[in-house]
Amino acid sequence: MGTETKSQTTTAQKFQALILDIFFGIYFVVTLHRVFYYQVLLSLRKLPPVTVEIVLLYIGIGTIMGLALFFLNASPGKRIFRQLPDIPWKKAVAEHFLWIIGVLTIATGWVVTRVSILDFFSQEGLAGAKRIFSALLSPEWSILPQALLAIVETIYLALMATLFALPVAFILSFFTARNLMRQSPITLGIYTVLRVLVNFTRSIEPLIWAIIFTVWVGIGPFAGTLALMVHTIASLTKLYSEQIENVDPGPIEAIEATGAHPMQVIWFAVVPQIVLPFLSFTIYRWDINVRMATIIGLVGGGGIGTLLMQYQGLAQWHEVGLLVLIIAIVVWIMDYLSARIREALV
Amino acid sequence: MALIELRKLNKIYPNGVHALVDVDLTVQEGEFLVVIGLSGSGKSTLLRCINRLIEPTSGQILYRGQDVTHIQGKELRQYRKKIGMIFQQFNLIKRRTVLLNVLTGALGSLPVLPSILERFPDNLRQEAMEKLRIVGLEDKWNVRVDALSGGQQQRVAIARSLMQHPEVLLADEPVASLDPATSHSVMKYLKQLNTDYGMTIICNLHFLSLVRTYGTRVVALKQGKLIFQGKPEEITQEWFKEIYGEEAEEVEIA
Numbered sequence: 331m332g333t334e335t336k337s338q339t340t341t342a343q344k345f346q347a348l349i350l351d352i353f354f355g356i357y358f359v360v361t362l363h364r365v366f367y368y369q370v371l372l373s374l375r376k377l378p379p380v381t382v383e384i385v386l387l388y389i390g391i392g393t394i395m396g397l398a399l400f401f402l403n404a405s406p407g408k409r410i411f412r413q414l415p416d417i418p419w420k421k422a423v424a425e426h427f428l429w430i431i432g433v434l435t436i437a438t439g440w441v442v443t444r445v446s447i448l449d450f451f452s453q454e455g456l457a458g459a460k461r462i463f464s465a466l467l468s469p470e471w472s473i474l475p476q477a478l479l480a481i482v483e484t485i486y487l488a489l490m491a492t493l494f495a496l497p498v499a500f501i502l503s504f505f506t507a508r509n510l511m512r513q514s515p516i517t518l519g520i521y522t523v524l525r526v527l528v529n530f531t532r533s534i535e536p537l538i539w540a541i542i543f544t545v546w547v548g549i550g551p552f553a554g555t556l557a558l559m560v561h562t563i564a565s566l567t568k569l570y571s572e573q574i575e576n577v578d579p580g581p582i583e584a585i586e587a588t589g590a591h592p593m594q595v596i597w598f599a600v601v602p603q604i605v606l607p608f609l610s611f612t613i614y615r616w617d618i619n620v621r622m623a624t625i626i627g628l629v630g631g632g633g634i635g636t637l638l639m640q641y642q643g644l645a646q647w648h649e650v651g652l653l654v655l656i657i658a659i660v661v662w663i664m665d666y667l668s669a670r671i672r673e674a675l676v
Numbered sequence: 677m678a679l680i681e682l683r684k685l686n687k688i689y690p691n692g693v694h695a696l697v698d699v700d701l702t703v704q705e706g707e708f709l710v711v712i713g714l715s716g717s718g719k720s721t722l723l724r725c726i727n728r729l730i731e732p733t734s735g736q737i738l739y740r741g742q743d744v745t746h747i748q749g750k751e752l753r754q755y756r757k758k759i760g761m762i763f764q765q766f767n768l769i770k771r772r773t774v775l776l777n778v779l780t781g782a783l784g785s786l787p788v789l790p791s792i793l794e795r796f797p798d799n800l801r802q803e804a805m806e807k808l809r810i811v812g813l814e815d816k817w818n819v820r821v822d823a824l825s826g827g828q829q830q831r832v833a834i835a836r837s838l839m840q841h842p843e844v845l846l847a848d849e850p851v852a853s854l855d856p857a858t859s860h861s862v863m864k865y866l867k868q869l870n871t872d873y874g875m876t877i878i879c880n881l882h883f884l885s886l887v888r889t890y891g892t893r894v895v896a897l898k899q900g901k902l903i904f905q906g907k908p909e910e911i912t913q914e915w916f917k918e919i920y921g922e923e924a925e926e927v928e929i930a
Contacts, residue, residue, distance in 0.1 A: 580767035583729055584833070588840055589757035589784025597792045598780050602769050 340413070347407030351400040354407070354431055356392030361434040363388070369441050399427065406431070465647030466654060473649050477634065477656050484633030485660070487551050488619035491558035496612055499563050502528070503570030504596065510574065532564035540626040554631025558619050569611045570604070577603040610672045617668035624657050677741050679705040679844065679876055680726060685735035687721050687900075695721040696732070697900040705843075708870045708877045710891035710908070712884070714920060718900040719880040723846045726878070727759045728752060757784040760837025764849035766829040770822040774813060774832050777821055778804040781839025800839075807835040811865055827858030834865055845869060847879040851886070859883075863890050884911065 368374045399405045404423035408414045414421055439445075449455055504510055506528060511521035539557035547553050581599040590598070627635015634653060641649040680703040687696040695718045703709055711719045724730040725737065728744070737745045744755050760781075768777045779796050782804075786796070808814045811831035821829060830850060837845055847866060851859035867890050869875045881887055887894055888908045896904035896911075896919045904915055917924065 578767075580763060580765050581769055583724075584761065584763060584767035584836075585780060585783065586729060587727055587756055587759070587761040587846075588781050588836070589753040589755070590780075591753065591783070591788050593788050594783045594786075594791055598769060598783065602771050 343411045343413060344408075347405055347411055347413065348396075348400050350407030350410065351405050352393050352396035354427070355394070355396030355399070356389055358395065358427075358431060358434065359388050359392040361438050365438045365441050366434060370437060399424070462647050466651035468648060469652035469655055470646070470648035471652065473652060477637065477653055480634040480637045480653075481656050481660055483551055484623045484627065484635070485620055485664075487555050487631075487633050488558065488616055488623045491555045491562055491623075492612060492616040492619055494555070495559045495562035495566055495615075499566035499570055500608070502563070502567040503574055504600075506567055506571040507574035508571075509577075509579070510596070510600070528564050528567050531560060532568060534561070536561040536622050536626055537629060540629050540631040544630045549630035549632075549636075551632030554623060554626045554633060557626055557631060558622060561622075562615055562619060566611060566615055569615075570608055573604050573607045573611070574600060606675050610675045613668045613671050613675075617664045620664050621661055624661075678702045678738075679707075679740060680878075681736075681738040681741075682722075682725070683736040683738070685722075685725060685737070686733045687718075687725060687730065688733045695900050696725065699735070699897075699900070699902050701895060701902060701905075703844075703876065703878060705876055706870070706874050708867065708890060708892040709879070710887045710894045711878065711880045711897060712882075712887060712894060712919065713897035717897040719897055720848050721900075722897065723761075723848050723878065723880060726844075726846060727756050727761060729761075753784055757840050758842055759844045759846060760840050760842035761846040761848070762830065762833045762837055762850050764852045766826070766833045766853075768821045768829055768832055768836070770820075772821060773817070774808065774819055774821055774824070775801070775804055775817040777832055778807055778835045778839060781807075781836035784840060804835070804839060807838045808832075810838065811835045825858070826854050827862060830854065830858075830862050831865060834862075834869075838869075842875065844876045844878065847877065849880050849882065852882055859886065866890065884916070887911075 364377065368377055400407065402420065403415055403417065404420040404427075405414065406424045406428045409421070409424040409428065414424060502524065505520055506524050508521065511517040536557050539560050540554055543553035543556040544550075547556065577600055581603070582595060585595045585599040623631070623633055624635045624638070627633040627637070628639050630636060630639075634657060638650060638653045638657075641647075641653065680701075682699055682701040685696050685699040685701075686694070688694050697718075699718075699722065701722075711722060713719050721730055725732045728737075728747075732745065735745070736743060739755065739758075744752075747755060769780065776794070779800060782796075782800055783791055786800075805814055805817060808817055811834050813828060813831055813835065816824065816828065821832060824832065845866070850866065851862050854862060863886060866877055866879065870877045870892075879891075881891075891908045894904070894906060894908050894911060895902055896915075898919060904911070904919060911919075
C-alpha cells in the first residue's frame with residue numbers, strides 16, 4: 331500500500347518534471363532571443379514581428395532542449411522535485427540552468443514593464459510629483475458635502491452587497507463542504523460542480539464584474555452592488571465552507587446516533603459551531619467590500635470612486651486630495667471597528 | 677433470540693486499514709458487555725457499525741433477527757432511535773444549555789421543522805427534566821454545557837441518550853477523559869441503567885479493573901479480530917498479555 335502510493339507519486343512527479351523541463355526549454359529560448367538578444371544586446375526599440383515559423387522554431391528548439399536535459403538527468407524539473415541522481419556535474423548543470431532562467435526572468439520583467447530610473451528621477455518627473463503631492467496635501471474642502479454623500483453611498487453599497495450575498499453564501503457553503511457532501515456520488519458531484527463554479531467566480535476580480543454589470547444594468551451604484559455581491563458570494567462561500575469542514579465531527583455523530591434527520595443534524599450539530607466564525611467573516615468581508623467599493627467606483631460602479639475618477643479626469647488634484655483623505659479615514663475606521671468586533675466575537 | 681448479531685463483519689477504511697476482520701458476535705438482551713483492546717484494535721469501529729455510523733465493508737448486522745446492514749433513510753433513523761450512544765468526548769453542543777442538549781436526544785421522534793425552530797412540546801421538556809433527575813443534574817438544566825465538568829457533561833450525554841428510550845446503549849470509552857472518582861460515578865449510572873431498567877449496555881473500556889467491577893461479559897479485540905469472549909474473571913494473566921502485548925502491566929483504577 332505505502333510503496334504503491336509512493337511509486338504513484340514519483341511517476342506523477344516525473345511527468346510534471348518533464349512538462350516543466352519542456353516549459354523551461356521554450357521559455358529559455360524565447361526570452362534569450364527576444365529579450366536578451368534583441369533588447370539587451372542590440373537595444374532594439376522596435377522588435378521584429380513574430381511569424382509562425384519563428385514560433386515553431388522556438389517550440390522546436392525549446393522542446394529538444396527540455397527533452398535533452400530531462401533524459402540526460404540534468405533536468406531542472408527533477409531538481410525541483412529533488413529526484414536527481416547524485417551525479418555532481420549533472421546537478422550543477424540543472425542548477426545553473428535554473429539560475430539563468432531566474433536572471434532572464436528578471437531581465438524580461440525589467441524590459442516588459444519599461445522600468446526606467448531616468449523617468450523616475452527626471453527634472454520633469456520630479457516637478458510633476460511635487461505638483462501632485464502638494465495639491466493632494468492641500469485638499470479642497472468646499473466639496474466636502476458632496477464627498478461625504480458619495481462615501482455614504484459607498485458604505486451602503488458595500489453593506490447591501492454583503493447582506494444580499496450572506497444568505498446565498500450561507501446556503502451554498504453547506505453544499506461546498508466536503509465533509510457533508512462526500513456521502514454519495516451524487517452529492518459529491520454537486521459539491522465538485524459548485525466548488526469549481528465558486529472558485530471560478532472568485533478568481534474574477536470585482537473590478538471585472540463591475541465592468542460586466544455596468545454594461546448589463548448601466549453605470550451607477552446598482553452595478554457596483556451587483557459586482558461586489560457576486561464576488562462576495564463566492565468568497566464567503568469558500569470561507570464558510572472551510573469553516574464547516576473544520577467543525578468537530580463529534581456532535582454530528584452524536585446527533586446522527588439519536589436517529590435525527592440530516593436537516594436536524596446540520597441544525598443542531600453543525601450550525602452552533604459555525605455561527606460566530608460566520609459572523610466574524612461577514613464583518614471582515616464588509617470591511618473589505620468598503621475598500622473594494624471605492625475601486626469599483628473607478629469603472630462607474632458609483633460612490634466615491636466614481637467621483638474620484640471625475641476629478642482625476644479634470645486634473646483637479648486638490649479635490650482628489652480631499653477624496654483620498656476621506657477614503658483613507660473611512661477605511662481606517664472600518665478596519666479598526668471590524669477588528670474590534672471580531673475580537674469581541676471569538 | 678439474540679438482540680444483536682454480527683456475522684463475519686469486516687471494515688476496511690479507504691486508507692487500507694483493516695479495522696474489523698470477520699467479527700462474529702452475539703449480544704443478548706440485558707447484558708453489560710465490555711469490549712477491550714488496545715487503541716486502534718477496532719473497538720470504536722465495532723460500536724459504530726452497530727448503529728451504522730460507520731458502514732461495514734462486508735458482513736451482516738442483525739437486530740432482533742432483522743437484517744439492518746443495508747437499511748437507509750427513515751428506516752435507518754427509526755433503527756438508530758432504539759440505540760443510544762455516549763462518547764469519550766461527550767459530543768454535546770457546547771454553547772447551548774443542558775436542557776436543550778438533553779432535548780436533542782428526542783430529535784428522532786420529532787418533525788423536522790418545529791424541532792429546528794426549537795418548539796419542543798411541554799411533555800418532552802418535563803421528560804427531559806426527569807432524565808436530568810436520573811443523572812442528578814436537574815438543578816443545572818439552564819446552564820451552558822461548556823461550564824460543566826467532564827463528569828457532569830458525560831451525565832448530560834447519558835440523559836440525552838435516555839430521551840431516545842433506547843433498548844441498547846453504546847458507550848465508546850465513556851470514562852477515558854475522566855478522573856478515577858468521576859469514572860466510577862459515570863460507570864455506576866450505566867450499571868444502574870443495566871440493572872434497574874434492563875437496558876443492554878455495550879461499552880468500550882481501557883481499564884480492566886472497571887471491566888471486572890461492571891461487566892457481565894467481556895470480548896477482546898486485537899488488530900480487528902475477536903480473540904476472547906468470556907466472563908470478566910476469566911481474563912487470566914496469559915490472556916492479558918495476549919490482548920495487550922508482552923510489555924503491558926495492569927494498572928488499577930482507584
